[in-house]
Amino acid sequence: MRSVASKVELLVKIASFVVMIPQELKLNPKIFDTDVEQAPIREGYGKGLLEAGRVDERIVALCADLTGSTKTDLFAKEFPNRFVQIGVAEQNLAAVASGMAAMGKIPFITSYAMFSPGRNWEQIRTTACYNDQPVKIAGSHAGVSVGPDGGTHQAIEDMAIMRVIPRMTVISPCDAIEAKKATMEAAKTPHPTYIRLAREKTPIITTEATPFEIGKASLLFKPREGKAEVGIIVTGALVYQALMVAQALEKEGVRISVLNVSTIKPLDKKGIISFARDARRLVTVEEHQVAGGLGSAVAECLVENLPTPIQFVGVRDVFGQSGTPDELISHYGMDERGITDAVRRVLS
Amino acid sequence: MLDEEKKKKLVHVSNEIRKSIIEMLLEAGSGHTAGPLGMADVFTALYFHILKHNPKNPEWEDRDRVILSNGHICPVLYATMAHAGYFPVKELMTLRKFSSRLQGHPHREWLPGIETSSGPLGSGLSQALGMALADRIDHGTSSSKFFYCLVSDGEMDAGNIWEAGMLAGKEGVHNLIAIMDRNNIQIDGYTEDVMPLEPLKAKWEAWNWHVLEIDGHNFEEIVDAVEQAQAVFNRPTMILANTIPGKGVPAFERKYEWHGKPPNTEEAKIALDALRSLEGRIISENS
Numbered sequence: 001m002r003s004v005a006s007k008v009e010l011l012v013k014i015a016s017f018v019v020m021i022p023q024e025l026k027l028n029p030k031i032f033d034t035d036v037e038q039a040p041i042r043e044g045y046g047k048g049l050l051e052a053g054r055v056d057e058r059i060v061a062l063c064a065d066l067t068g069s070t071k072t073d074l075f076a077k078e079f080p081n082r083f084v085q086i087g088v089a090e091q092n093l094a095a096v097a098s099g100m101a102a103m104g105k106i107p108f109i110t111s112y113a114m115f116s117p118g119r120n121w122e123q124i125r126t127t128a129c130y131n132d133q134p135v136k137i138a139g140s141h142a143g144v145s146v147g148p149d150g151g152t153h154q155a156i157e158d159m160a161i162m163r164v165i166p167r168m169t170v171i172s173p174c175d176a177i178e179a180k181k182a183t184m185e186a187a188k189t190p191h192p193t194y195i196r197l198a199r200e201k202t203p204i205i206t207t208e209a210t211p212f213e214i215g216k217a218s219l220l221f222k223p224r225e226g227k228a229e230v231g232i233i234v235t236g237a238l239v240y241q242a243l244m245v246a247q248a249l250e251k252e253g254v255r256i257s258v259l260n261v262s263t264i265k266p267l268d269k270k271g272i273i274s275f276a277r278d279a280r281r282l283v284t285v286e287e288h289q290v291a292g293g294l295g296s297a298v299a300e301c302l303v304e305n306l307p308t309p310i311q312f313v314g315v316r317d318v319f320g321q322s323g324t325p326d327e328l329i330s331h332y333g334m335d336e337r338g339i340t341d342a343v344r345r346v347l348s
Numbered sequence: 349m350l351d352e353e354k355k356k357k358l359v360h361v362s363n364e365i366r367k368s369i370i371e372m373l374l375e376a377g378s379g380h381t382a383g384p385l386g387m388a389d390v391f392t393a394l395y396f397h398i399l400k401h402n403p404k405n406p407e408w409e410d411r412d413r414v415i416l417s418n419g420h421i422c423p424v425l426y427a428t429m430a431h432a433g434y435f436p437v438k439e440l441m442t443l444r445k446f447s448s449r450l451q452g453h454p455h456r457e458w459l460p461g462i463e464t465s466s467g468p469l470g471s472g473l474s475q476a477l478g479m480a481l482a483d484r485i486d487h488g489t490s491s492s493k494f495f496y497c498l499v500s501d502g503e504m505d506a507g508n509i510w511e512a513g514m515l516a517g518k519e520g521v522h523n524l525i526a527i528m529d530r531n532n533i534q535i536d537g538y539t540e541d542v543m544p545l546e547p548l549k550a551k552w553e554a555w556n557w558h559v560l561e562i563d564g565h566n567f568e569e570i571v572d573a574v575e576q577a578q579a580v581f582n583r584p585t586m587i588l589a590n591t592i593p594g595k596g597v598p599a600f601e602r603k604y605e606w607h608g609k610p611p612n613t614e615e616a617k618i619a620l621d622a623l624r625s626l627e628g629r630i631i632s633e634n635s
């Protein structure tokens with residue numbers, strides 16, 4: 001009996017996956033399973049950098065004494081002549097990279113997001129963006145989910161400070177596989193680009209077959225039938241939490257859609273406007289300050305084009321602190337409960 | 349080595365460049381005076397004797413690179429480039445004006461021949477070093493290019509310069525040649541009052557640089573130092589060029605008040621008169 005019940009449950013699960021997850025995205029079929037695979041987003045970066053380096057010899061990597069934990073070591077090991085160890089000197093990291101780009105290289109610079117782009121903002125602005133050089137900045141260990149290291153190491157302002165610089169592309173991948181693709185795609189553009197990475201293992205949402213394009217948002221979840229009552233616009237590892245919320249609310253009869261915005265800039269305005277037109281009420285979700293990040297970008301777009309009620313989920317003008325990633329995500333209201341509360345607020 | 353005729357020519361050119369600096373700053377109504385006048389001889393030596401470059405083809409791949417880190421002294425860079433044939437001398441009168449290619453601080457995209465945009469101090473040496481490192485990846489130690497970075501002494505306050513100094517020493521980049529404008533002034537006063545820099549030579553030596561100290565108004569010393577730097581095969585070179593801020597206009601010389609302001613009409617007249625009277629005379633402090 002029990003095995004029949006679990007088989008039925010499995011069939012229901014597959015059926016709901018098929019109905020609510022657009023099939024053309026070829027997402028991980030195990031998303032809603034408790035044993036979904038997990039991997040750190042930064043690992044996807046390391047693999048993407050190595051892969052990109054194999055196909056394009058103009059690619060060089062520079063690191064500020066964090067080669068192992070940013071996964072730059074994969075590249076450094078295979079291409080020692082194209083790797084520069086800069087030491088704990090993030091301003092130099094950015095400006096040396098700009099000089100290398102001026103000679104035709106495509107430099108990837110890596111550190112923790114708190115230090116790069118946290119400490120070297122002006123060098124990034126002037127030597128990479130104002131100079132229009134294709135420097136690629138990978139900021140690892142972003143967000144409060146760095147955990148025990150505490151507030152000094154939790155970059156929750158990085159997307160805001162990068163998004164505001166002209167010419168900068170800002171990408172915040174939702175899992176390790178998307179991070180790998182984002183890194184490889186970033187290597188092909190002539191633009192300065194910031195790629196935001198997280199430290200902790202997070203669930204794998206996409207597959208190698210899932211399409212990825214810089215500047216394109218993707219609809220990951222839609223109601224079983226009819227239009228959504230609330231649309232969740234989300235970026236980074238919290239895409240997983242948003243999907244969990246959507247599935248749980250669907251069971252309660254609340255119709256939700258979920259849009260993964262992995263490129264914060266240039267923002268997929270067309271995609272966001274059409275998503276907002278269908279849902280009419282929105283919740284934005286990001287592991288970042290509410291000020292200046294994804295929510296702000298979405299609001300800027302919609303206020304001009306299609307004013308829509310929005311509730312923002314994110315950190316509200318405070319610093320982080322030590323704790324486990326789960327404790328912190330929950331404390332700052334970015335967990336499933338926090339997102340669900342925001343959905344209820346925007347509905348009422 | 350410089351023969352007498354060449355030396356005479358350089359003295360003449362640098363004087364013309366100084367006049368242009370005064371004229372363009374007067375027309376602009378803002379900008380920096382002391383630094384550009386003080387570095388006119390170094391820029392003249394670079395663009396009229398040392399550099400491998402082609403003013404008619406600024407994008408020439410094999411050119412030497414000049415990276416101006418202290419972008420605020422750009423009037424001397426613009427004036428030198430114009431006199432060298434990069435663009436018409438009369439365009440100097442557009443300095444700092446709306447839509448001018450001669451931006452208040454240099455912008456690489458606006459004017460061909462400018463390698464990097466600069467102004468915020470401290471990051472030029474890093475960019476020059478990055479260029480040299482990239483060049484080494486492509487050409488090893490057999491590169492035929494040199495990377496000349498002009499830095500200021502006030503810029504030594506910035507941590508970014510120290511970071512670049514350490515990395516360049518570690519990497520032993522032989523074709524990176526930095527020339528520091530050691531004029532002892534910055535905006536707020538004398539460098540040793542604002543933030544003591546001495547012993548300057550020892551700092552760079554400690555970072556594994558080959559360090560030379562010269563009179564930055566003596567063409568023979570400038571050229572000899574650069575030739576020596578070019579011969580060093582395992583380390584970057586720092587040339588500490590002792591200069592006089594405001595050089596050529598006695599009324600402006602050695603006064604930090606002239607760091608960041610342009611002359612008015614009357615002051616410009618005094619300056620141009622002084623420069624005209626200098627015509628044909630050797631201007632080195634040591635001669």
